[in-house]
Amino acid sequence: MNPVYGLSERAAGKLRELLRDGGDTTRGAAARRAGDRLRLVRCDSATAAGAGEVLSQCYAATILDPQSHTTVPPDELTTCLLTVVTSAGAAATPTANAVYLVLLAGEVTADRNGSLGGRRRAFGIASGGAIEDGDTLTTGLTFPNTGLKALDTSGSHALTIAPGSDLTANRQFTIVTGDASRTLNISAADVTVSAFAATVLDDTSAGATLTTLGGTTVGQAMFTVTNPGAITFARFNADNSVTLRSAADFMTDLGLTSVGTEYPKWVKITKTYTDLAAANTDNNIELYALPAKGSIERLVLKHSAAFAGGGLMTYSLYVGYTSAGYDDYGSLLDVFAAPGNNFYYVRPMGTGFTGSGMGGPPIGQVSTPSMTGATSIRLRAVCMGANLDAATAGSVDVWLLVGTMP
Secondary structure, X not given: OOOOOOEOHHHHHHHHHHHHHOOOOOOOHHHHHHHHHEEEEEEEEEEEOOOOOOHHHOEEEEEEOOOEOOOOOOOOOEEEEEEEEOOOOOEEOOOOOOEEEEEEXXXXXXXXXXXXXXXXXXXXXXXXXXXXXXXXXXXXXXXXXOOEEEXXXXXXXXXXEOOOOOOOOOOOOOOOOOOOOOOOOOOOOXXXXXXXXXXXXXXXXXXXXXXXXXXXXXXXXHHOOOOOOOOOEEEEOOOOOEEEEOHHHHHHHOXXXXXXXXXXXXXXXXXXXXXXXXXXXXXXXXXXXXXOOEEEEEEEEEEEEEEEOOOOOEEEEEEEOOOOOOOOOEEEEEOOOOOOOOOOEEEEOXXXXXXXXXXXXXXXXOOOOOOOOOEEEEEEEEEEOOOHHHOXXXXXXXXXXXXXXX
């Protein structure tokens, strides 16, 4: 829409009034004289009207009269010659079809051939071109530090974009979106992008980011290790990689062949009346497989439920490995009696019995049954009044402190 003719009738009339009065609403004589010379002029051609010192700076133009958008203007009102000058006073080439607010001067005399005489001359400024909605600028616009304002989504408030620092030279802020629509959402708080943060943002991969953050090779490997899904143990390898190992594999990595290797460790085993049931009054089952060079350093027996039922009158437990009685480690723990907090059997290494039950040889004398082969540590049950399979209740916990010599 032409900014000269695309006006409401009221706006067009007001513009004509301002041009006539030179912008002075007092409408004095001097103002009217100045208003007679202040006009809107459209440049008809960006080619100079002629040669010579004056005509080489003159361009064909048309003096316009502000009209409303309901009025169809004539193609030409009054022809003139337009001279465009910069703020420094130098001549400049105008833009074809651009409209300038100009000051009319005297007539230009004819050249030597007499073809351009008697035409009024208009002076305008080089930046006087009109800007319309939808125009594309070739050199851009410069705004004061009050900033560039854009209305919000409801049109009720404006967002101001303005530099917040002093520049020592002209700078450029470039936004690259790629070939797609993008949205920058900064809704939480102010954001300061430091030089370090910019480096992180510029990284193109997780590995590059970890390196920027100072991650070592093994540290990055730990950061990206796969979720194990079970209890595992991390092994840091000589090549700075990380491997997740199961408990058994980790023991092998440490040179441990079984529980308690080199370092004694407590092992708990629980047995019930069903484990010891037999159509007999005397029975034994394997409690623990002790490896070659293995030792039993401590022994604790404590029942949590009395072994009873089916006419049973007594029920006793033994721990050992010798078939003569399987009582090498523990003798006659009465589990027929009701359990109690202080009712248990303890056999420390190298000492006799403490607690409740029968005594026996010190464990220190028999703690390593075999130096060459595995030994089955047995739990023996002996009862009176009925067979062992008559029991309907009973549970015992056995703790062994075991170790293996290297």
